[in-house]
Amino acid sequence: MNLQTSLFWLTGVVFFAVQLGILLALMRQSRSADAETAANGRLEIVWTLVPASLIAALALMLGGLTTGSWTDSEAPPRAKSHLTLRVAGPEDPRPEAARP
């Protein structure tokens, strides 16, 4: 694993660790006796889950691209026009079965 990939994974792990910590604290808050704290705690859980969900979706999408190439984008744009070839010449004298 090169430096870039290592740093990338490190920053990702730090994010997930902090996110997990926040989530656990908020889940405790959402069970609070004070109704407002509980409600705002539940709301903040939604806020907290959004970046992780986004990153998880990206991870799923990127699952096949661990080599660093992006094969789904390598194909050139589809040509807008078609090329029709009309071949002129004498008819093929060979019987049909013998033709390629």
Next chain:
Amino acid sequence: MERSVAIEGPTTRALDYVELTKPRITFMVVVTTAAGYLLGAHGSGSLFVLLHTIVGTALVASAASALNQWVERDTDGLMARTRNRPLPAGRLEPAAVLIFGIAVGVLGTVYLALFVNTLTAGLGLGTLFLYVLAYTPMKRVSSLCTIVGAVPGALPPMMGWAAARNDLSTGAWVLFAVLFLWQMPHFLAIAWMYRDEYRAGGQPMLPVLDPEGTRTGRQIVLYCLALVPVSLLPSVIGLTGSIYFGGALLLGLAYLAAGIHAAARRTTDSARTLLRVSVVYLPVLLGLMAASKVAP
């Protein structure tokens, strides 16, 4: 006794229409779109396609801003920050603004469909709908509007990519994720700075529900943290090189530092610093992205 009289004429009327389009925001939207195009294009792409994309996107973004101000003309009047906008200040008529917004939105969408491609036009229309019909009404209902609003804010770079490639492959989604996550600390900083006004305007932004600022600060730090690895992805997937990687890491750490500072201090000044850092972060990051492209 002196009295000042506002003299209205065609020039001031035109300037009011320009103000409706929120030119600074429209400009940033266009910059993110151009970055998406340059990143998605094979080689340096086509200047004509890029220009058409910019024009169409600017029209759609302008329409979104105008229609947003039409919807919010009453609440804008309740907040000092927005009281002097053309509609609450009475310089333009609501009906005229509605027609203007719809016309410019239709023009921008059709322009993109004709001169770029239908995918980009569709994304533009989606941006418009989400901003005006989802985010704007939600502002009166829930703090989650900020999250919903970050979606149309993150579509323009996808529009640029779609204009270049006519697809929505991985690079487009990485750009979406970077822009989505970037917006959160940016808008939370604004909401913190103007929390009293949002409360007066009846808009339950997160800082309005959270007068201590603890939740707002926590979410600012979380989204800055998420942005660091995501902003490194363009290099990880082979789209950009080492210069971008190093630059994105440094920028991300600076943004995170400003976020932590704002969360710790919870003052308007620290929020303003975070806002300023966010406004420098984005164009520098996108510039590095375009300059450090390694893909064919």
